[in-house]
Amino acid sequence: MFERYKEELQELKQNFCDRKLISLKKAGKYIFEENKKYLNLSSNDYLGIAEDRKILKNFFKIADFSMGSASSRLLTGSSYVYAKLECLLAALYRKEKALVFNSGYHANTGIMSSLLSPKDVVFCDKLNHASILDGIKLSGAKMFRYKHLDYEHLEELLQKNRNDYDTAIIVTESLFSMDGDIADLNRLIELKNKYRAIFVVDEAHAFGVYGNRGLGLAEEQNCIGDIDLIVGTFGKAIGSMGAFCTGHEILINYLINKCRPLIFSTAIPEINIAFSYYVITEVIPNLKQERKELIKTADRLKEKLTSLGLKTTGSSHIVPVILGENQTAVNVSKTLINNGYYLLPIRHPTVAANSARIRISLRADISYEEIASIPDLISKTINV
Ligand SMILES: Cc1ncc(COP(=O)(O)O)c(C=O)c1O
Known part of the structure; x- marks a missing residue:
């Protein structure tokens, strides 16, 4: 009776497009999964408020x-x-x-x-x-x-x-x-x-x-x-x-x-x-300065990405790196996660087919220095 759904799920997997829910723990700008610690660059908590225990x-x-x-x-x-x-x-x-x-x-x-x-x-x-x-x-x-x-x-x-x-x-x-x-x-x-x-x-x-x-x-x-x-x-x-x-x-x-x-x-x-x-x-x-810094960090990151020939768009704290194929985005995401950056691949139907990407969601409590190695990691992964 559920054969149709099973087949569709298998097809999604073959196209590197299947999704799953993850069980993780959050603390401020970090995510913990199976005792490993990552910088959370995949949320929309742009000012770090959702996980700020002092504010709560x-x-x-x-x-x-x-x-x-x-x-x-x-x-x-x-x-x-x-x-x-x-x-x-x-x-x-x-x-x-x-x-x-x-x-x-x-x-x-x-x-x-x-x-x-x-x-x-x-x-x-x-x-x-x-x-x-x-x-x-x-x-x-x-x-x-x-x-x-x-x-x-x-x-x-x-x-x-x-x-x-x-x-x-x-x-x-x-x-x-x-x-x-x-x-x-x-x-x-x-x-x-x-x-x-x-x-x-x-x-x-x-x-x-x-x-x-x-x-x-x-x-x-x-x-x-x-x-x-x-x-x-x-x-x-x-x-x-x-x-x-x-x-x-x-x-x-x-x-x-x-x-x-x-x-x-x-x-x-x-x-x-x-x-x-x-x-x-x-x-x-009270976050005027933080909001300014967020945009400055984004500008620096975009400059570095562009200097390495990586394709990015926009002019905001959301910094996408367009990679094309789902498989490339999945591979880049794995590299970044292995290096402590929680960055998930964004694929069709969230974005147009063949424009899979990594979407770096910057936050005011993450400095440029903390993410400075991301462009090199992406560049090395796609150029091997
Ligand atoms: C542009 C835009 N509008 C609306 C929504 C939906 O908002 P909510 O997550 O509160 O349902 C989103 C969610 O990501 C969004 O990106």
Whole structure:
């Protein structure tokens, strides 16, 4: 009865594309597996907050919250703790309202599937995250995927197709999670205005890291006010769990009424919501220097990779090294792990076929000196 699944699993293995769950222990920037110690360069804990015991201890001194919400947000899962976080976010972004979700996946699938219908159209960067694509698929709207960061291509598609549909959405990540490159939000705002589209920006990997107050790349590019919905997640740089969107009151009220992942799932516990609030108000404002250092480390690493002829993209703390075949990425990953760097291969379908890579997720508590040997290790492995 399960023969079909077994065959597919075998095929994945033959293509070096099978995945497994690992049992590991984390302590700060390190991972321990079977008593071996590795630098953790595969997480999204960009500021080292999730595993910072000092921050956790300080938080728990003031924390008196439940570990289970026992209900959807629309029943009794919501509370003043949620309201406080949502008010804070709306105020920080100077938007009318904010809404907290259980995760970025819930937020994106929910936003796309509720705001779009089969009469509508969405223009989506080719490399947008799976959660955005899944939400669009659920909505039944017509989707046009423009070439990654190619706004001439986007305008061609808008010109040809925009008027055939009711509502239009343009959606992009601000910092692309697998390539580390950055959208030109102001250019997208011009297009959104010209073609009457709602503009949605997913700041999952930028929230906490970029911008003067850590609000993300919209803050850095000085265009928060022109974006209709900004999405951010708490499970990455914030070191907590959950997500939010912020924007016009009508859009947020509509989501409260229509967004199925919000309505039909138990709300995450108050303790996480309170921790996100704590990190945004008490921790991030004190990490300005760390955030600067993180970007400097990334620049140095990229310079070294490029000098060795290795292919890297982007201009952020996410540093991919594009290797091509799955097997190459698997081999490079093994070498790096053997040398104390926890770097897992990224393969199709997470990235396009034949663009398997190592994605070095830098963190503020790891210095350049600690990772300086990575480029040589990669270069030697692929040149043997
Ligand atoms: C761009 C982007 N958006 C959304 C998500 C989903 O967020 P979460 O992990 O909170 O579900 C991710 C996850 O990696 C992501 O990379």
